[in-house]
Amino acid sequence: MKPQQTLRRTGDFLAERFPVDKLNFASMVGKKEVPVHRLSWGYYLGGLALFFFMVQVVTGLMLLFYYQPTVSDAHASVEYITEHVPAGALVRNIHAWASSLMIASVLGHLLSAFAMKAFARPRELTWVSGALLLGITFAFGFTGYLLPWHQIAVNATKIGLQTIEEIGAYLPGQMSLWPAAIKEIIQGEATVGQATLSRFFALHVIILPLGIVAVLGAHLLSVQLHGMSQGVDDKPRRMEKFFPAFLLKDLSVWGVAFMILFVLGLCLPFESLFAYPLFEPYNPKGSTPDGIKPEWYFFWIYYPLELLPFWVILAGQGLLGVVLLGTPWIFRNTNRRTLQVLAVAAGLYLLVMTVFGETIYHLFKG
C-alpha cells in the first residue's frame, strides 16, 4: 500500500468514528433518540457509573481537606475524619460505598454493552475508550486502598505489588529483571513506605483523575455523536427523545441512587464488612495479620491466583486484556445471541467468584 493511500484510509477511519459534522447541539441533543426495547435498562448503567464518579470527585475533594499523606499522620488523619469531623464519617463512608458501586456499575455497563453489540462499527473507539476507563477505575480502587495506611491496606498493597515482580520468572534473559524494576518504580523504595504512600496519593488524586477526565470526555463525546446503539436485532418499535424524556428518567435513576448511597453511608459503615483488627494502624514490626485480602472487586482474579499456577493467571490476564481491547474486531461477525450468552457467562463468573470465592478457595485448599 502506498503511504498516501494509508494516510487517506486512516483519515476515513477517524472521520467515521468522530463525525465532526454532527458536532452541534441539534444532532447531539435535539434530534437524539433512545430505542425502547427489553434491554433498554442497559442504557442507564453508563450514566450510573458517571454519577458515582461525580460523587467520588466531590467526596474525594472533601476528604482532601483533612487527609494527610504521611506514614505517621495518614492513619491518624483518617481516624480524625471518621471520629471528630462533623459528617466526616458520612463523607468517608459515601466515598467507600460509591467506589464499590461505581465499579459494579462499570462492570454492568461493560457486560450490557457487550451483549447489545454496542461496539459494532462505527463505535469501535467508544468501546476501546471504555476499556481504558475500566482499567483506570481499577487503578483508582487499588491506589485508594492504601491511603488509610492500616494493616490490611499496607499488607494487601505489598502482596499486590509483589505479584508484579513474580512475572519476572517467566521472562527470558535480561527482561526477567524488568518487572522488579517496574515494581520499585511504583513503590519508590525497597519496601512499601513513605515513598509508596506519596506516589499512590499523587496517582489517586491527580494523575488518575486527569487521565479519567480526558478519556471520559472522549467516551461521552463519541456516545453523543453516534447516538445510542440499537442494541437488539429487530428494529425497535418505539423510540423516545433523549431530551427531555430519557434524560429525566436518567436523572431520576441518579436521584434514587443518591438516596440509596446516602442511606447506606449513614447506616452501614463500609468497614463493618471486615474484621476489626485489620484497621489498626500499620505496624512494620508485627506479623501480617490473618484475613488479608483485596477489595471484593479483585476477587475474580485474586482467588484463581491463589488456586492456580501463576503462569495460568498471567496468560489468562494477558488474553483478557487483548480480548477486551480487540473486542470490536474479534466479535465483528458474532451475532447478538452468542454475545448475550457470553456476557451472561462472564457475569455469572464474576458473581460466583465475588460471592463464593472464599468458599471455593477453602474447598480446594482445605
Place this chain on the structure above:
Amino acid sequence: MVDAFLFVGLPYIAIVTALIVGIRRVRGNPFSMSSRSSQFLEDRKLAWGSAPWHLGILVVLAGHVVAGVFPKIWSSLLAAPGALFVVEALGVAGSLLALAGLAALIYRRLTSARVQAVTVPADLIVSALLLGQILVGLMSAIHFRYGSAWSAGTVVPYFWGLVTLSPDLSYVADFPMLFKLHLVGAWLIVLLLPFTRLMHLLAVPLPYLWRAPQLVLWNNVRRRQQARAAVVQAESRREFLKGAAGAAGATGLLALGVSEKTLSFFRGPRPDLESESALLQKKLERLQQTAEERQLELERQRNDMILVGRYADLVETKGRYFIDYAMGPGLAFKGRDGLPIVLSAKCTHLGCTVGSELDARGRVLCPCHISYFDVQTGRPNDGAPAKLPLPQIGWALVDAGGKVVASRKPGQPLPGLLDPASLSQCSLYITKPGRDLGPS
C-alpha cells in the same frame, strides 16, 4: 386606654365581624369567595405581580401562623444550629418578593384602563393596607432583629391571651411604635377580610391539583374540538405543576440536608480541651514511632552489628521479631543445641511477615497463603506457595565486656559447642552482610 382599644377591643371586633359577615357572605353568595379575576382583561403585568406576591406572602404568612399557633414546635425548630439565620433570611426574602410583586400589582391597577374599569375602592384600600403592613413588618424585622425568636415570649402569649379570652396587655405595653403599628394593621386586615376580595384567602385552591378533569360540552363541533384540546393542555399543565412542585420540594430538601452536612464538614470539629490534647498526644506518639523507624534505618546503614536482644530472653517455641539489615522483619529463636536461630521473617512467596509461634513440628506459618517454614533449615513444606527457604541471617553473641564470643555467617558451619552457662550474660546481635568481624 388607647392601647386597650387597639389591642383588645379592635381584635375582638375584627374577629367577630369577620366571622359573622364572612359566614353570611359564604351562605348568601358562595361564588364571591374567590378574588374577582382580571386576568382576562390584562395578563402580562399580572404574571409579574401575582406570582411573586403570592409566593412571598405565603412564605411570610406560613411563618407567622406556625410561630403563633405551634409555638413549641417553632422554638424547637429554631433551636437547631443555624436555623434562626435560615428562617430570618427566608422571611426577609419572602417579604421583599411580596413587596416587589405587590408594587407591580398596584402599578398595574393604576395604569391599565381595562383593570381600572373593574376596580372598586375596596381594592385600593386593601392594596394600600397590605403595602403598608409589609413595609412596617419588614422595617421592624430589620430594626428589631431575630423577631422569629423573641416573638415567642412576647407576641405569642399576647395572641394566646386573646384566644383564651383572658387578654393580657402587659406584653403589648412595652412594644415599640413600629411593632404596634404592625399589630394594628394585622387586625384591620382581619376586619376587612369579609368585605373585600381578601376573602379568597379562605378559598385555598389546592383541590385544583387533584380534582377530576373538566370538559365543557358544546353543541358546535368546532367548539367541541377546541374544548377537548384545551382540556388536554390544561391537564398537561396540571401534571407539570405537580411534577415541578415535587421536584422543587425534593431538590430543596436535598440541598438543605446536604448543605447542613457539608457546611459543618468544612467548618471542622471544635473539640474541647481534653479531646484536643488527647488528639495531640496521639499525633505525637505516631511521630515518635516514625522517628524510631528512621532511627532504625540509619543504624542499619552505619553499624556493623545490631542488637536483637539478650540471649537469656530467647525461647525455643516463640520467635522474637526484629528488623534486619534490609529493613525487613526477622525472627530469632533459641535452638535445641542452645545456639540462636536467626532468620528472615519475610515470606519468600509474596513478602508477608511470617508468624512467630512454632507448631509441634518446629515450623512457623505464613498466614497469607499458608506456607510452613522449618526454622532449622528455613525450608517451606512441600506444595507450599513459597518455593525458596527463608534466608538465614548472620549473628554474633557478645558478652558483657563487648567481646564477640561466637558468630555465624549464613551458609557457614556452626561455631562449635559453647557452654550455654557462659552465654547467659551475652547479647545477640545480627551482623552486617559482607562485613568481617574478625576472630570469633
